[in-house]
Amino acid sequence: MANRRGRPSVEDKRNNQYRVLMNDVEDRMLAYCSRLTGLPKSQIFRKGVEAYYQQVLLNEYGKSYGQDYDGHISLKRVVECPHCGAQNGIDCEDYIIDEISYERQMGPEIEHCFDCEDYECVSCGETFHIHGSIHEYPVGAYDSEEIKVEGE
Numbered sequence: 001m002a003n004r005r006g007r008p009s010v011e012d013k014r015n016n017q018y019r020v021l022m023n024d025v026e027d028r029m030l031a032y033c034s035r036l037t038g039l040p041k042s043q044i045f046r047k048g049v050e051a052y053y054q055q056v057l058l059n060e061y062g063k064s065y066g067q068d069y070d071g072h073i074s075l076k077r078v079v080e081c082p083h084c085g086a087q088n089g090i091d092c093e094d095y096i097i098d099e100i101s102y103e104r105q106m107g108p109e110i111e112h113c114f115d116c117e118d119y120e121c122v123s124c125g126e127t128f129h130i131h132g133s134i135h136e137y138p139v140g141a142y143d144s145e146e147i148k149v150e151g152e
C-alpha cells in the first residue's frame with residue numbers, strides 16, 4: 001500500500017501470478033481500455049481490482065456502523081443504434097421498471113431492470129428499444145449486466 005504509484009518497491013514485489021480466462025467480449029473491453037488509456041492490460045486488471053476492493057471495503061465499513069452505504073452504481077451506458085450504428089448515451093436510471101433485491105453474503109444484490117420502448121437516435125432520428133438489467137453487488141459495486149438493443 002505504501003508505494004501506490006510507479007514501480008513496486010523491493011518490499012512490494014509482484015510475486016502473485018494469476019491465469020485469467022476471458023471471453024471475446026471481455027477481451028475486447030480490455031483491449032479498448034488499454035488502447036484509449038495507453039496503459040498496459042496488466043495495469044487495467046490491477047486498477048479494476050483496486051476499484052472493486054474500494055467498493056467492497058466501503059460496503060463493509062458502512063455495515064459495521066449500522067448504516068447502509070447509499071451510493072449506488074451509475075446506470076449510464078453507451079449503446080449502438082441498430083439502424084445507423086451511431087453511439088447513443090443513455091441513463092438507464094430514467095427507464096427503471098423494477099428493482100429486485102436478493103439477499104447475499106455481503107447484503108443485498110440489486111437488479112436494476114429497465115425498459116425504454118422508443119429511444120430516439122441522436123444521429124438518424126429512428127427509434128429503437130433498449131431493455132435489460134444491471135446487477136449491483138455488493139451495494140455500490142458493479143456486478144454484471146445484460147442489455148438488449150433492438151430496432152423495430
Ligand SMILES: [Zn+2]
Pocket residue numbers: 081082083084085086121122123124125126
Ligand atoms: Zn441511428
